[in-house]
Structure formats: C-alpha cells, structure tokens
Amino acid sequence: MTLADGVARALQSKGGWAAEAFEGTAGSLHALEVGPGRSLRVNFVQSPALVLGSSQPAPESPEVGLEVARRRSGGGAVYLAPAQQVWVDLVLGADDPLWVDDVGLSSAWVGDAWRSAVAAETDVPPEVFAGPMRDRRLGAVACFAGVGPGEVVAGGRKLVGVSQRRTRTHARFQTVAYLRWEPHLLATAMGGLPDAVRARLVEGVQAIAPPATPLDRGTQWGVVERLVAALP
Secondary structure: OOHHHHHHHHHHOOOOOEEEEEEEOHHHHHHOOOOOOOEEEEEEEOOOEEEEOOOOOOOOOOOOOOEEEEOOOOOOEEEEOOOOEEEEEEEEEOOOOOOOOOOOOOOHHHHHHHHHHHHHHOOOOOEEOOOOOEOHHHHOOEHHHOEOOOOEEEOOEEEEEEEEEEOOOEEEEEEEEEOOOOHHHHHHHOOOOOHHHHHHHHHOEOOOOOOOOOOOHHHHHHHHHHHHHHOO
16 A cells, blocks of 8 residues: 555545545646545655746746746745645545635634644754734735745744635635755745745744755655644
8 A cells, every 4th residue: 555545545534525636737736626525635746846926926037947836725935845834735525624715714723733733853842833824015026925824834944834725615725835945946946035034934934844854755744644643
C-alpha cells in the first residue's frame, strides 16, 4: 500500500472524506474542478510558479520563464516549487456540519487540523489566528506577509496560509505550509517587492521542516498524514 493509498483509506474511515493527489503545473492544479462533498486533495507542482490572488494585479516584470498562474481565492502572491511546500485543498459542501456562514470563523477547523499537524515542528506551541486580518495591505501583495483567520502562527511567525473560495454549493480551502522558506524566490519571481513586504517575509514566516530534512515527496506525505489524522 502506498502512502497515498494509506491517506485515502484513513480519510474514508473517518468523517466521510475522500482523498486525491494530482501533479501538474500550478495553473492546471488550480483549474481542477472540485465536487460538493468532503474531499482532500494533495497538489504537487512540477515546476516553479508564481500564483496570484483572484484580484491581484500581475507584476510588471516577473521572472523570465516562470509560470504565472492565478487562483480564484483571494489574497496575495504565493511562490510554489517542487517539494518546497505542502499544498492541500480541503472541500466542504454547504450542507456539511462543519460549514459556518461567517467567513471570519469558517476556516477555524482547518486551522485546528493544521495546528496539530505542525505542532511537533515548532519550539513555540502553534496557534490558530482568530482575529481580523492583520497587515491586510502587505498580505494583498504576498500571502505570507499578512495573517488572516484560520491561519496558523507560532511566536508571531506564520506557518500555514489559508485562502478560501465559496459558492452556493461548497467551500474550497486552499492551504500551504512551507518545508523551506526562501523569501528571495518570491521577490525575484515578482520582479521585486516593497521594503515593508520583504521585511515581513524575512522576519514573520517560519518553515515547518528542520533544516536537515530532505525536500522530497516522502517528507510532503508525512505532513499530509499528520494533517489527515487531525481532521474532524
């Protein structure tokens, strides 16, 4: 049984979740349709990409040759590269018991699961951020420069980003945690960043894997397995 099969079996035995894993370009992975029921999808990017928020202007001078994609959820830019992050989408139907109409509270359960998944990787106990959006202006440029409800922080440093797309039938929570955090890659991809955004990305973000941990598919699946174990 593969790791992917183990994750799928664990999800199907608790809470009716279905599990899938896909590999492709960032744009193709964001374009995949989702069903209305409970599902978890692990996304593996094949090449580096700059992913912009739904209403974010495109950079004037992005890195040459880099894929530039756009997601339908809000927030600022995210840099993705093979094996550098764990990207998981979680989907709920509008009739699900976990559904909350208040957008400010609706991702709390997502943050709770992620907090459990990353707790072993932090010296300071992680917390789910529950206040109004902090540093909204910075976060509109780069997702990890701001902090919003449902996201996970430890000692003031952001560990897990969460964006959300809601329709009448379902909500799609797109979540990312970095195994390695290299803010210069995002700055280069965008052709430069404002000083305040750059400073926040350097000081206010924490990776979830120890420095000696290999950046590979197995490391990514290990985080996913811990996340699955913590899902309601």
